[in-house]
Structures are given as structure tokens and as C-alpha cells.
Amino acid sequence: MASQRKQFPFSDFEAKWQSRWLADQAFRARNPADTDFDSAKPKFYVLDMFPYPSGEGLHVGHVEGYTATDIIARYKRMRGFNVLHPMGWDAFGLPAEQFAIKTGQHPRVTTERNIERFRAQLQSIGFSYDWAREFSTTDPDYFRWTQWIFLKLYNSWFNPIARRAEPIETYTGEDADEVRLAYVAEMPVNWCPALGTVLANEEVVDGKSEVGGHPVERRPMRQWMLRITAYAERLIDELDGLDWPEGIKLLQRNWIGRSEGALVKFEIPDFKFEIEVFTTRPDTLFGATYMVISPEHPLVLEITSPDRRADVEAYQKEVGSQSDLERTELSKEKTGVFTGAFAINPVNGEKIPLWIADYVLMGYGTGAIMAVPAHDERDFEFAKKFGLEIRQVVQESNKSADAAEPSPDAAFTGDGIAINSGLLDGLPTPEAKIKIVAWLEQNGLGRGTINYKLRDWLFSRQRYWGEPFPIVWTQGRHSALDEAELPVAQPEMEDFKPTGTPEPPLSKARDWLTYSEQAQRETNTMPQWAGSCWYYLRFCDPRASERFVSADAESYWMAGRAKSDARRGGVDLYVGGTEHAVLHLLYARFWHKVLYDLGYLSTSEPFQRLVNQGIILGPDNQKMSKSRGNVVNPENVIVEYGADSLRLYEMFMGPLEQMKPWSMKGVEGVYRFLGRVWRLAMSETQEGGWAVSPDLAEIELTGSQLRVAHATIKKVTEDIESLAFNTAISQMMIFTNEFVNLRPRPVAGLRILLPLLSPFAPHISEELWERLGERFPGFEGRASSQEWRLHDESFLAVEEVEYGVQVNGKVRDRVRARKDASDAELEESALGAPKAREAIAGKPVSKVIIVRGKLVNIVLAK
């Protein structure tokens, strides 16, 4: 293909337009504080998930989402919006650090080189970013404010009454360190020896690190945590107003994992205390025949009777040595041991045995459960194995009492009618829940509560290439640095390899470590998520030096359409991959809410509308991967077919959100289409160059040409609004096919087409617009700076419409009718159509249904 004659000389003009756009700052967005700011224009903030600039370079998956947002950005500018369309780099991260360790080069060097390459690649596709706003999360001017936000978290607490974050000074309790949104805790964490760092739960997949697939073990370590659990409720509730895919909202809801239930106190008679359990089925309390606590529960050894001690300790040891993967092995049989202790079931005073078992997790609820084997599958399995009593207390509503008598061979976990349950007998499950919770509360034995699966966010990493914490330690106590001391940069180090122990690499920087005679710096760094948690805010005002973003810029760009509801606002359109459905999007929402609570932001949600682009598969319908050798490099596509073809193809492949395979033949198809657009305006000269076509003439568009033109304006406009780019392109193909063979050819067609095409294929549109302007009037300025033209409905009207004639729903014939034909006329002409008459075959017609402009359905009597 490369050797073939080019359809159009894209390589002669694509780079030209790219450098003109840069030189002219053509896509510069003005802030309210700028002198040339136009306050009459509405704003539109359209954002991409900024890339990690890896050594691999840009991927076709990046191009997909970035092209979609670029079309929107260019379109909105033409519709008269003040458009913010920025790009930057999420450049802290493990790959750069690991590459640096391997090669001995400083991560800053490789990071800068990768950024150069990414920027050049993005510019070679003609994206209309405001490059004056570019920054990297690794810039000290940026991470200074990342650290500043950390200090805000550190110096705040969540007031459960007001349900929002407040400055720590408003906390009246004894120890502020217990409630800070950023805190230090000794807890079991995911330690990855191969990477030499701890990882967040979210970064561990199947017991292995998400990056690199190295084994991860659990070990207790002292770590920085962020109290995201305080926001669990709001993070769920405030999803409601967002224009996000329902599936993504659901993923977040499930991740946060809200469960309504009750905390119930079980007295341990041999000791002075009670153990509390969380249950979602308090209505089954009468069926609780034993109790299980997690092997890691702090009270285990205290309650264990002397004769059971050896067994219990052995079991704890066994469980402790297991990896997460082994422990959660699904097919695994239930294990556990009896502690020798008993608990009292508060509803009936029964003494029930207290076991430990690894199916009860310390991290969820209270780390203790009441076991109701008749109505919980796990408890059932456990009870069967260890011969514990199974007592039925809920009866399936549609079964008779006798049928429920014999011990069932499976747990019944659905709703039903309470039986064998004293005061609850006869009540349906939902009512039984309410009644028993009220009873527990009256008797001080428990209370209704809501529990969340979400855990606090493990926020420290043992890495070099990340934001250092603005924290110093003095005699074992942490304290915050003053804001004036920011940024805290990493020290220059020769050796930033992991230490092989949980000691972070920064601990090797002796001079840097020493803050003062008494105080030493915190040596952990922040995770990569930190930088991406607020970059969309910085884009509003990337050079702000007095504040993380100036208030006027923030309130302008993040404002919502509906002034009545502060929540509705933020980025107007955010496009990226589903892989960030829970992590980045949850973390960013959390930070945003904290900053909102503290009064720094004007909206409580960062991203009003979210769209996920689908994955692009290799030509073999498999996920692209180096090992499969099916990776398509966008650079090669640009060389062979040009940037416009790449953009257009990725939008033409299918619906944006759908997964779809790559096809080079498909690229050639849109490339040929662009060739036809080119030849609409240009003809080849004797010398093999191109000149404005002599076939072009100032002639009036015919009625049918006007109809196609306005149908195209309408379709393209509507389809851009609904992100249905594939069908917008189809319509422009129809338009082009209509005009390409006309001689003479009305130049007016190009005046309509080129601006429509310019958001999709900006280079060719600008080039043709400019060259046509040398011969014809009406091509002033640039294609991309024309006002977006709207269609005129009157041109779409047709004189005569063809109707399908159905008999009993089957098309038998077709008739033509005047546009304004009456229903009676339509019916008459349909009944008279020869094929229809044949199908009717003299049978009586019971009714006739007319769908204006479409069809007539003749329904025969049965």
C-alpha cells in the first residue's frame, strides 16, 4: 500500500496545519481573568483521561477517546462555546522507576523523553488541545499542590453530624490523630516483595500485583491511610445525579458495598465483655446456633479455653501463612476450630459455641458473625462439616409448614415467613427485620446500622518516583510541614533501588532525611493516584501560584448548567477507559468532596458526564498485546494514510462505547472517502500536482442536492451531540457520493461539507477551505472557525412520499402519494395497489393503520 499513489497529498499539508495551529495558539482557552476573555460565551469543559507517558508510545486506544473529545471540542467551539480542552501527563509511576533502576538513568530523564514523544504523537494527530495548559504531575509546581491537598486531608476530619469534612480545629475530642482524614495506622497491608512496595487493595488482582503480576503477601506495617470510608455514604448517594453509564455507577456502588443490617451484642458469659456481630439478617437471630470470629480477631486468645489453646494457635498460624489467594480459594472446604468459649444468643439466652474460621474476615463488619446455618450458605456448609445444629427459622412462603420440617439439604437464603422465632413468628422477612431491630434497640442489645465494604485507602508507597509526604517525625510523632515549605521534592539520589525491606528508598538519602536536629522526614511517597486525583482542577488554571486553582477559574470552568443545584456541575464531558471505573474515579470524587466541604470548590462532584470508550481489539479479534503480535501502532497508520484517516477510521469503526476489532481494510475505506472529498474540490494537474478542480462552478444546488445537504447538516449535528460519530461519518459519505461525479459541480456543496467535516478530519478540511478560497468567495477564515450551520427543515421536505403497503403486517406493495395526501386518500390508494389487492383476496378489511410518511397496514378480519 505504501508504494501506491496517495489518494490525496496529506503528508504535504497535515504537518503544515499542525504547526500553524500551534503557532497561532488556535485552541487557546481564555480564563475569566484574561484580558481577551469573552464572557458572553457559555463554557464547555471536555476532558480526556490523561495518559501515563509510557515508553511504548501512544496506543490506538488512546486515539479513540482523544478523537471523540476532540470532535466535541472543535464542534463546541464552532457552536460558540468557550471550550476548555487540555492535556497533560500522569508521569509518576512504577514503570519509569523500574526502567531507571534497570538502566541507571534517572526517572526524570526517561519521563521527560517519553513526554516529548507522547506530545509529538498527539500533535501529529491534530488534537485541538490548549497546549499552554500542559503540565506533568511530576512538575514541582504541580505536586506542590498535590502535597498541599494532602495537608488539607491531614488537617481535616469528617464531622459525622454535619456529614462533611471540617478543619481539624473544630474537633473537640481528645486525640485529633484518631479522626484525621489522613492518618497513620499499623495494619496488615499488601506487601509486594518483587516491587519492594505495598499496594492498595485495588492494585492487587488475584493475590498478585496488578503491575507485573508479582506475588503479594499480607504483613502488618505502619502506613499512611486516607479515611475514604467516612465518605462511603455520600460517594454512593451522590452518584445518583451524575450522567454516567449506569454500569459504571453500579460498579462503584458494588465496590463501596452498602449493606443494611444490624449490630447485635453477644455476651461472652465467662468474661466481662460482649462481642458484637454485624448481620443483614437480624430476623434470623433465633436460628443463630453458633458464632464465628475471624482468626485475626484481637480477642481470640483471650477467650480461648486452655484445652483448646494449642489447636487455636495452630489454626491461626496456618491461616496467617496463607496468601490471600489461597485463603479465598473458592472451592476450598471450610476450615475452623472451636475456641472452647461460648456466647449467649441475646434473643433466647441460649449458650452457643464460639468458633474461629477463616471464612470470617477481620476487615469486614466487626470480624465476628452469628452463624445461621439454615439460612446462610457458608454457615450451612460449615455446620454440616462440623456437625453443628441447623435450625430453621424462615419458611418459604409458598411451602406448607410440614414441608419445612425435615432438615433441608441446602440453606434457604431468600425472604419468607419467620418461624420458631418467638415474637417474630408469622412475620414476613422485611417486617421481621424491622421488629427485631426495634426490640434489640429497646433492650440495649443491638441497633440497626449500615455497613460498607469499602476500606480506607492505603496511601503510602515505598518508592522513589512519587510525591514525598509533607510530614516530619519527631520522637515517634508525625506533624505537618507548613504550607510555605512546599513543594517537598525528592532528593537527588544515585541509588534509588528498593531496599529489599519495607524501608523506602528515600530512607537512604541521609542529608534529605534530616529535617532538624530532632525531626526526620517521612520517607514514604504517595501512590500514582494522587496526581490524577485533581489534575482536572489544575487544568482550569495551570499556572496559578497563589492557590491550587484560582477561585474564579474554578467556578467558571467547573460550574454546572443548572444554577439551582450545586452538585450538578464539573467537567461537562469526561471520556476514558472502563479500567478506571472504581479506582481513579472513586479517589478523585473523594478528594473533590473534601475540597468542596472545606470551601475550595463550587461543585461537589468533579465529572458531570462520563463516557467510556470501548476497547479496540487486534485484527484477530483478540485483545492487543505484544506477545500476540497484534498491536497496531498509530504512527504507522499516520505515515501510510494520514492523521485524518486515523481519526476518521477510529470514529467510523462502530459505536464509541463498544468493543471492536481493528481492520486496516477499514482504514483504507475511510481513506478512500477522504480521497473522494479531496477530488470533490481538486483535480490532478499534468505535472502530477493538484489544483482546484475546473469542474467546480457557482451553480445553484438542485432540490435533491439541497435535501441531501440539509439532511447531512441535521444528521451530523445530532450525531455529534449524541456521540454517534460512526453514523455522522456515514452521512457525510452519502453526501460525498452524491456530489463526487457531478460535472459541473456546485462549489456550494463544499461550503456546507467542509465545516461539518472539520471536527472529524481537520487537516483536509482546512487545506481545501484555504485552497478553494483562492478561487471562490465564501471561504473566508478557516473551516474550523466557521459558525456551525444549522439545517433548514424546509429543504428536507419532499413532494411525494413512497409508502409501503402492508397486508397483515407484511409488505406486499408500495404506492406513491403526495406529501399532504389525506389519510382517506392514502387508504384508498393502498387498497387499490395491485399486489395488495391480490393479498387481500377479497377478504373483509377490519382496519387500516396509517403511519404518516412510512406505511399503510391493511388488517384483514380474522
Place this chain on the structure above:
RNA sequence: GCCGGCGUGGCGAAAUGGCAGACGCAAGGGACUUAAAAUCCCUUAUCUCGAGAGGGAUGUGCGGGUUCGAGUCCCGCCGCCGGCACCA
């Protein structure tokens, strides 16, 4: 196992409950050309009747249902993809 999403020609796909397959790819035929490339035109869901012109039947994963009318709505399955995974 639970929760989502998706099943339409040879392929990517299109279709406010209203004539299924627009647009593109591939394939076949033709025009132009010394020839090729490029370009342009025609055909192309499946089966079937017909010499032909032109008909007929079937068809949106499978089985039911609602409706004058279902790819689209409802119920029950099957398959693929994604997420969660002992969360009490």
C-alpha cells in the same frame, strides 16, 4: 456463584415499536488502460420458482408472549465479554 453489557449478512455495522441490513469492508462482474495501480459503474442476506422479465418463502442467538405491526417491549433459556468474589 452474584451483578452488568452484548448476540443482526462473509466482516465492521445501521434501524423514535413502522418497508431489516443505511454507510463501509470483502467478493463477483463491467468501464477506462498497451498493461497494472488508482478511479468510476453494476451485483451481492438465505433458500427457492422462472429461459427471462419477474415472483415466492424464510430471516436479527433459541423458545414463548404482548401488539395491526417486534431487531426494538415482556417472560424463560443458551452463548460470549466485563466486573465482583466466603463482604455475613
